[in-house]
Amino acid sequence: MVNKITVVGAGNVGATTAQRVAEKELARVVVMVDVVEGTPQGKALDQWQSAPIEGYDSRIIGTNGYEETKDSDIVIITAGIARRPGMSRDDLLNTNAGIVRSVGEQIKNTSPNAIVIVVSNPLDVMCYVAKEATGFPRERVLGMAGVLDTARYRAFLAEALDCSVRDIQAMVLGGHGDTMVPLISYTSVSGIPITQLMDKETLDAIVLRTRGGGAEIVKHLKTGSAYYAPSAGAVQMAEAIVNDQRRILPCAAWLEGEYGMNGLYLGVPCKLGRQGLIKVVEVELTADEKKALESSAEAVREPMSAIKM
Ligand SMILES: NC(=O)c1ccc[n+]([C@@H]2O[C@H](COP(=O)([O-])OP(=O)(O)OC[C@H]3O[C@@H](n4cnc5c(N)ncnc54)[C@H](O)[C@@H]3O)[C@@H](O)[C@H]2O)c1
Numbered sequence: 001m002v003n004k005i006t007v008v009g010a011g012n013v014g015a016t017t018a019q020r021v022a023e024k025e026l027a028r029v030v031v032m033v034d035v036v037e038g039t040p041q042g043k044a045l046d047q048w049q050s051a052p053i054e055g056y057d058s059r060i061i062g063t064n065g066y067e068e069t070k071d072s073d074i075v076i077i078t079a080g081i082a083r084r085p086g087m088s089r090d091d092l093l094n095t096n097a098g099i100v101r102s103v104g105e106q107i108k109n110t111s112p113n114a115i116v117i118v119v120s121n122p123l124d125v126m127c128y129v130a131k132e133a134t135g136f137p138r139e140r141v142l143g144m145a146g147v148l149d150t151a152r153y154r155a156f157l158a159e160a161l162d163c164s165v166r167d168i169q170a171m172v173l174g175g176h177g178d179t180m181v182p183l184i185s186y187t188s189v190s191g192i193p194i195t196q197l198m199d200k201e202t203l204d205a206i207v208l209r210t211r212g213g214g215a216e217i218v219k220h221l222k223t224g225s226a227y228y229a230p231s232a233g234a235v236q237m238a239e240a241i242v243n244d245q246r247r248i249l250p251c252a253a254w255l256e257g258e259y260g261m262n263g264l265y266l267g268v269p270c271k272l273g274r275q276g277l278i279k280v281v282e283v284e285l286t287a288d289e290k291k292a293l294e295s296s297a298e299a300v301r302e303p304m305s306a307i308k309m
Contacts, residue, residue: 001058002027002073002242006111008103009079010034010062012227013119013234015043017076020235022047022058026242030060031069034079040064072111074241076234077130079103080120085218092121093303100126104133115241115276118143118252119234123176124300125307127252127265138254139276145176146250146267147233148226152213153182156206161197163189170194171250172210173267174296180267181292182207186283237272244274253280259293264300266293 005027007018011034018032032040040062048060061068069075080096100120107114116134118141120126127143134141149172158165167190174181184203187194194203209216217226240247251270255261258268258280269281285293 001025004029004072006031006069006072006075008033008077010040010043012224013230014078016227016231017078017234018060019047020231022056022060023054024239025056025058026238027058030058032062033069037064066106066110070110072114074238075107075111075114076117077103078119085222096120096126097129097307100129101133104130108134115140117234117237122303124252124265125303128304131254142277143252143265144234144237145252146172147236148230149180150250151229153210156209160202160206171269173250174293175266175300177299178211179296179299180211181289181296182210183289185286240272241276246271246273248281253277258282261297264297264304266297266300
């Protein structure tokens with residue numbers, strides 16, 4: 001357990017994240033911050049009152065300022081506007097960039113040693129904004145998307161194969177968007193290559209459904225977007241860091257030459273531990289996967305260049 005984890009944004013993703021962090025007792029204190037007066041306070045009080053029933057001792061508090069977040073070990077940024085039906089992630093670009101920039105500046109002043117996990121969309125670009133606003137090294141600014149995209153892919157595969165989700169090993173790389181790259185060559189079920197268990201047509205349909213996984217939920221909900229699986233993804237990263245698990249998870253990381261790319265955030269396999277990013281793990285890709293990763297990087301670079309820092 002660390003001393004303090006702050007979740008910025010007490011909306012659907014933020015509040016669910018705070019609850020999961022507390023239930024796993026990853027921090028002594030969990031602070032939820034939001035600009036809306038009363039929302040973080042009310043939700044935190046409600047969540048704290050579930051502690052005697054669920055049996056956790058993490059104390060959850062809600063606030064509109066950063067005083068209570070001082071010296072956080074981890075800050076999870078979920079602040080922003082959620083995607084609405086028909087809205088692309090990139091439509092959110094400028095509003096959320098302003099929000100993430102102001103949050104980053106506050107974190108820099110109040111928690112200069114924190115590890116930041118960005119969830120706000122468009123994810124890869126918001127990671128860049130957070131890195132620039134905090135001035136933190138790449139080891140301490142990571143983005144959550146690959147864990148979620150991979151979870152969706154694994155869930156669809158388990159459903160199609162009628163097997164346990166636990167036995168499905170997979171990795172979805174690339175930007176968090178329609179250009180994400182599910183790695184078929186690294187998809188297996190208890191070590192058995194997926195191509196031995198499923199025909200190409202079914203697999204292609206699952207890859208397509210994974211790419212549209214977020215939009216499928218938005219279409220059902222009509223207002224708002226997914227938050228149960230996204231919050232679980234952010235907490236899996238936080239848990240790997242808090243417990244120094246050395247897990248290899250697909251995360252958005254700032255690339256410095258890995259996969260032949262430089263100067264952008266992209267979903268790649270990352271080893272996570274107490275210091276944050278320990279290492280970007282480079283794996284061999286097929287020619288098609290390499291090409292797909294490169295075009296995914298292009299789709300990240302374009303909105304990135306539209307951001308004024
Ligand atoms: N990376 C991913 O895989 C992933 C998955 C799901 C959602 N998201 C993104 O996460 C973000 C949050 O989604 P949500 O469903 O919780 O939205 P939401 O609208 O329920 O919550 C967002 C919250 O942020 C707050 N906020 C706005 N400006 C703020 C600021 N300056 N400081 C603090 N709080 C502020 C709002 O008041 C609101 O409570 C969105 O950008 C969404 O697109 C990302």
